[in-house]
Amino acid sequence: MVMRRREFLALAGLAASSVLAGGCGAAGGGGSAPDGSLRAAFGQPVTDLDPYNAGTAVDEASLIVKRLVFDTLVRRDGERLVPGLAARWRREGDTTWVFELRGGVRFHDGTPLTARDVVACLKRTQSVKSAQSSLWAAVTSARADGDHTVVFETDGPMATLPVNLTLLFIVPERLVADPAQKRRPIGSGPFRVTGFTPSTSVELARFDGYWNGPAALPGVSMPYIAETSSAITALRNGEVDLLWPVPSDQLPEVRAGGVSVRTVPSWTYYLTWFHCGRRPFTDPRVRRAMCQALDLEEIVGRLFGAGAERMRAPIPPTVFGYAEQPPYAHDPGAARRALRDAGLGEGFTTSMMWFDATGPLARELAQTMISSWAEIGVTVRPQSIEKAQWLQRLNVLDWDMELQTNTVTTGDAAFTLGRLYTSKANRMGYRNPELDGILAAAGREADGGRRAELYGRACRIIWSDAVGIFPAALTTAYGLRSDLTGFTPAANNQPDLSAVRRG
Structure with a gap:
């Protein structure tokens, strides 16, 4: 019998989650997440981790991982925009924005994050034609004013720059065009990549040097399980801790067996x-x-x-x-x-x-x-x-x-x-x-x-x-094991998993 691709991916995802449940073995494309990691399954495959890849610039599955691995100058917290890498910002006249970066931030490889990295990342984003391109068309320049100040100039009033910056992921200047970023990217987020097999699994380990404090759990393992029924079985059996989105017609099945449902x-x-x-x-x-x-x-x-x-x-x-x-x-x-x-x-x-x-x-x-x-x-x-x-x-x-x-x-x-x-x-x-x-x-x-x-x-x-x-x-319905705490459902399907803990 010939195995169809969807069936193969379903088995591959279950195999990955079973290995992680046992705490041994290595995921494809490198190492696995550490023992005790959160096992989270999203309903779409992750195909690339490069933050500037044209095809995945706004891809939902990729964005979930990117928000765990990379940082942005500005973050969204409910209906508010709040500081990320930028501790504060201001508008000077109609066409100038000044962002002051927080000090002491380091990338996963230990190098300090500076304003020059931010400038390089914006230029890289603008140079790659993607579904994000129109967001940055009005930005005519960015310059580093010292190590911790970035000045953006626009071709006219641009009120949307702060909200757009929630999508500008920051990597070291020397790596903005490095092909290795597709598989083993370096960021400054709460987790670093330890293994990645496209359309199968992403393995992350906690970055203890994170500027906002280390994540609650030692890592995150994200197997892709193609068949929803298989993913629900993995959740109920404890092979997966968190699953989303859960189809509404399968919520009664999910709620059984030590699983709770959160919706938003x-x-x-x-x-x-x-x-x-x-x-x-x-x-x-x-x-x-x-x-x-x-x-x-x-x-x-x-x-x-x-x-x-x-x-x-x-x-x-x-x-x-x-x-x-x-x-x-x-x-x-x-x-x-x-x-x-x-x-x-x-x-x-x-x-x-x-x-x-x-x-x-x-x-x-x-x-x-x-x-x-x-x-x-x-x-x-x-x-x-x-x-x-x-x-x-x-x-x-x-x-x-x-x-x-x-x-x-x-x-x-x-x-x-x-x-x-x-x-x-x-x-x-x-x-x-x-x-x-x-x-x-x-x-x-x-x-x-x-x-x-x-x-x-x-x-x-x-x-x-x-x-x-x-x-x-x-x-969006999230199914999660009842022993998880600190989880907040996200309206954009991109939850912050760094605060999630057990017990």
Whole structure:
């Protein structure tokens, strides 16, 4: 019998967690995490650890690990921005920001962290074209003023710089372009990498020299377990301590056997983009018809139950800048008429790509949507592919439609609306000069109320132009062994594991 890749990865993940439970053996790609480490399983594979890799610049699974291994100047704490490597910062005039770094910070290799490292990391980030690029386009320069001061200059007012800096991971200047950073990166975070096998496991050990104090547990082991049922079994058997996200339909099973569940309304949501630069999706009438074909109230309720809510904007309601929009009514008749008006009375054939691990019940959601589109004469060929291939095709616009979960990592609409929907970003072939102007103004605006108003206008344009379909805002459920303490659920799916302890 030929073993499928998903089955192989499931077995590989379980084998890794079993080895770690016994405290011996080495994970692929190097050593294992120390005995007594937290065993945490996230629902997507980690494919690369380089903080400047173009394909994984905003990849959720990679970001989880990066936040444990690297530091940023600014951090998000709930709705507040708080100091990270920068002890304080200030704005001087409209175009200058000054960040004062805390002293005494060292990288995992013992070298001191200085302002020159920060400058080098920004330049590296700007030089690599990625899904983050638009966040840094307005920064014209950065310079080190001594060892502990970084001065950023922008080409105009840029109110979003502090929140964007929650995504600028700092490494030693000499390593910003080192290929070894993909597998054994050096950072200054609470954990250092001891082993990494792409799409299988990440092994971390506590960095005792961490500036904010050592982590509570000696390390973190993160096996990837492809099959959710296998991951839940590992959690209930004690082979895994923490698992997320747990699909809502499997919460009763998780709650049994020494496991508790913590939930949080998340910044994660499902979206389906249309390639707006490829026919027939160049026509907004076709895109709106695809929306009208779906009974999202029924689909989301039946599939996710309390684990999600139907979206009424292109970002979740928990995110700054959200503005509720009138939902598209389920009206197959109107959808068929719209297709006729667009010259597609006989329907058409297209395709939709996704990878199953993108989120809970991804395949079921895709199949349900495809069935609904068939009822208005649209044949959608399903393309369920590996994550690495999906990322590559997504970034080069090699698709008709695509389904994914997306996380507003910073909790601010600038990260999603301002980054993804500009003509320059060209993430889905959509171009709208009016929207470009609104998003540019929002990025410059310092007043919170005015920013919210501008992003509300952006929500309305994206929604009414049907750039995509936004089915469900997810509630993230974390399953954890009852002996864990100090764990705080994270709305961006990227929890701080350094405070977690046993007992």
